[in-house]
Amino acid sequence: MTAIRVAIVDDQQLVRMGLRMMLDAQPDIDVVAEAADGHEAVAVAAAGGIDVILMDVRMPGLDGIAATERISALEGAPRILVLTTFDLDEYAFAALRAGASGFLLKDARPPELLGAIRSVHAGDAALAPRVTARMIEQFMDAPAPADEAKIDVLTPREREILIAIGEGMSNDELAAHFFLSISTVKTHISRLLQKLDARDRVQLVILAYETGLVGR
Incomplete structure (x- = not known):
């Protein structure tokens, strides 16, 4: 190890x-x-x-x-x-x-x-x-940003998973909620990171709020 x-x-x-x-x-x-x-x-x-x-x-x-x-x-x-x-x-x-x-x-x-x-x-x-x-709480009180174009590249399922990540779901919770295997969840997250040019899960959470997918 x-x-x-x-x-x-x-x-x-x-x-x-x-x-x-x-x-x-x-x-x-x-x-x-x-x-x-x-x-x-x-x-x-x-x-x-x-x-x-x-x-x-x-x-x-x-x-x-x-x-x-x-x-x-x-x-x-x-x-x-x-x-x-x-x-x-x-x-x-x-x-x-x-x-x-x-x-x-x-x-x-x-x-x-x-x-x-x-x-x-x-x-x-x-x-x-x-x-x-x-x-x-702060994101919910903040005004929605005008530009949401960056999430237009996502499929409907990818949007759903991004919303769930923004709401704080873990990989296990995502798998149970969407009836997916853990490996499939990880694949979706990898695609989200690549499509949205995000470094990690934290940036996905921030993006979910900044684009208004969560908290509106």
Whole structure:
């Protein structure tokens, strides 16, 4: 089994040490790098050899949101899981739009964090439940965007699956709801990602709301 290669980005050394101790105790996770600010994080990501980055938000120099945007633009960029003490909507939304695959608070329990790392490495989303709930509320209150042309390329079934993803259904729930096998669900999701030029499941959720398929 190949271990998930993780980089920890946080300006507090004690936080990095605590995370490293927990992650290195896992047989399928290997902490291969650390960084104390956004500039270091970009350099570490550009050097390669990393699968998932745990990214703090508030850091001196270049913050985690700006670093996430720069890293996401790299070819073969690692997945980014934003991990912060600040339970604020603007950070969650900015991180996801910048290219993060997940957003967790630092008060998350170890099993939740470990599960999130494994999920984003597998290409799924990982969002703190209370952040997800408020994200849905905000999109429902926001005006619908004018341009919905990007979803015109979807088949009726693909639209249905995108809506279900936007509503938060997991792969198992999608399979049960549409009477499909898991492999077929994964095929549909792969096609959605390709057709919509989306990086991962998080971007599909955002797109479902931005185009008005969900929340109107």
